Amino acid sequence: MRQRFTPLWLLLPAAVVLGGLFLYPMYQLGLISVLDFRQAQVSGGQPTRFVGLDNYVQLFTDPQFWSVLLATVGFAAACVVATLAVGAGLAVLLTRISRVPRLLLSLAAMAAWAVPAVSGSTVWMFLFDTDLGFVNQLLGTEGFNWMYDRYSAFALVGAVVVWSSFPFVMVTLYAGIEAISRSVLEAAALDGASTWRTFWQIMVPMLRPVLAVVVIQSIIWDFKIFTQIYVMTRGGGLAGQNLTLNVYAYQQAFASSEYGLGSAIGVVMMLILLAVTVLYLRTLRRSGEPL
Amino acid sequence: MKLRLATAAALALTLTACAPSTSTPGAAPSDGGARTGTLKVWLFDEPNRAPKEKVVNEAVAEFTAAHQGTKVDIAYIAVDTRSERFKGAFNDPASAPDVVEYGNTDLPEYAAAGGLADVGPAVTAWSEGADLSPDAKSSATYEGTLLGVPWYVGVRALYYRTDIFQELGLKVPTSIAELTTAARTVRAKKPELFGVAVGGKYTYAAMPFVWDAGGDITSLNSAQSRAGLKAYTDLIADDNCPPQQCADLTGGKTVDLFASGKAAMGILGNFNRAAVDAGAAKGKYAVVPLPGSKPGSIAPAFAGGNNLGIMKNSQRPALAADFLTLLAGKKYQSEMYDAMGNLPTLKSASAVVAAKDKFVEPFITTISNGTKFVPLDPGWGKIDASAVLPTMIEKVATGKSTVEQATDEAAKQVDAALTK
Missing domain, CATH: 3.40.190.10 (Periplasmic binding protein-like II)
Structure with missing residues (x-):
């Protein structure tokens, strides 16, 4: 019997930390999402009221929510794919170049990674400024506003997102590739496999656990994107065309102290991300590779 | 498995006991509170604060000379984060100030939060109170209660x-x-x-x-x-x-x-x-x-601009009203124009300013022609x-x-x- 309890008390310290840092806030988030909870309620000017699913109803009946959700999913998907493509490509490149270029590439990537999101976005904004930007001067397109068209604005913000998040993918995958035994790759080469084929049929299957981490991380990061959109499109772009879910939540709820509604958006985001993660992990398991 | 479920249930039970925090606003003393002690004042910080600070310090000196045993503690708060500061002050009455400067479009939010005191009686008792334009007064009125004195406007x-x-x-x-x-x-x-x-x-x-x-x-x-x-x-x-x-x-x-x-x-x-x-x-x-x-x-x-108000939690409302009416009076309104270019809300003060500086004429014409405001x-x-x-x-x-x-x-x- 005592044996059975051992795992429990061993888990206790972690459970306390996780409970305090994750479960309790999540519980509060869920609770506030079913309350009428605004600034007036926080400071005690009006009583807090239980409103059931009203906040959710308000959210789901707002057509803007659905279009923002769609845009967020599309934008996040594009960013994840682009980040992985760039990160994986450069990781493979890192394994094939000599020491000095490798060092330079790593340093450049680390620098991009280290730049705080707000500064990075602002610098890119300077580069792409309508009247004084370097890019417009280079292309001879002075007066072209990159943020005017919805897709060019998303593309530009997406580029900044990829720029700041590919280094993580690159470094992680590079470490993974380095860990693959040389003999396997050599055997493939001796059998006449092309680089492309080696990548897809040798490296990718062996990197599956690493890839899983990288993909889930990227999905979570890109789905929750805030800073780049908020800074670069000045809070959601022309007429809100570049809103993503997090910026929308901030604008609709937190900036106007509608904490109940904001929490409802938070709960919805959390459920979506959980669902995506669980589905992804399940498909990985199904395909036979233990993680 | 059963045990795990039980632990989870117990954990959930202890958690449901905690509701989101809500503060209870304290009641202000009805006799006007203490007439001595420290008065806490929050004013907005500005990119070029020095001239503003100079005028305010002059007002403070005049105030403390007239009120024995008082001190005025001025804090300049950043405009960008004012919302958080005010929310904090409403939620924690102990650290809240007595007199505050606030943007007039922020009024309804603060009023609904129950954070501001009625300054109607103080303005009625104030010799210069009648000099406030009705437009200015209505921009500081929420649901029939005057919750601030317009300090300056911008148009x-x-x-x-x-x-x-x-x-x-x-x-x-x-x-x-x-x-x-x-x-x-x-x-x-x-x-x-x-x-x-x-x-x-x-x-x-x-x-x-x-x-x-x-x-x-x-x-x-x-x-x-x-x-x-x-x-x-x-x-x-x-x-x-x-x-x-x-x-x-x-x-x-x-x-x-x-x-x-x-x-x-x-x-x-x-x-x-x-x-x-x-x-x-x-x-x-x-x-x-x-x-x-x-x-x-x-x-x-x-008619954008800032009001001066008194916090509901203030323990020295009478003293706060004295300081507020001094700072919002003709003398300091026209000094604030000289220092910061802020347009006065008192007719007497705008007359002084208009006579001195031709630049304000189109703005004062605009104001006297009638201004509009966002929904209160x-x-x-x-x-x-x-x-x-x-x-x-x-x-x-x-x-x-x-x-x-x-x-x-x-x-x-x-x-x-x-x-x-």
């Missing part, structure tokens, strides 16, 4: 470049139609310039057009509001200020454009004078009230934060929606926010 008017107008032989516009024609003429003759700098995010330049046409924020889809909005969005066009460049401009950006000499006209505030004087337009501009659609009329301006409703914060008005303007200016669609949509959002 916008039409800045124009005298040199360009002279060169092109243009007359100073006296109606919106003339303004539009003059703007297009400038753009046609000098394509590197904008006629009048207008922006999709510059709500307070657009609203005068709507108000002038007889519309309002609470009736955005009325025929009048639509006509006003159209008059404004017609200016965001290739023949004046192309949507590519202007649809996402904020008010601040239009100030930059006018100041740097890239626009022949701009709808700027009295508080933007220093910025314009620091740019290429210095010495080459004049100001007139923004014209309305009828020739010779003036479009109603938005806690829902305004939501409308503002979720960018309802800029979105409406931008949708029309970029051709994403018709005036009808955009105004219908915005009106729905405004209704939803206000009736809540």
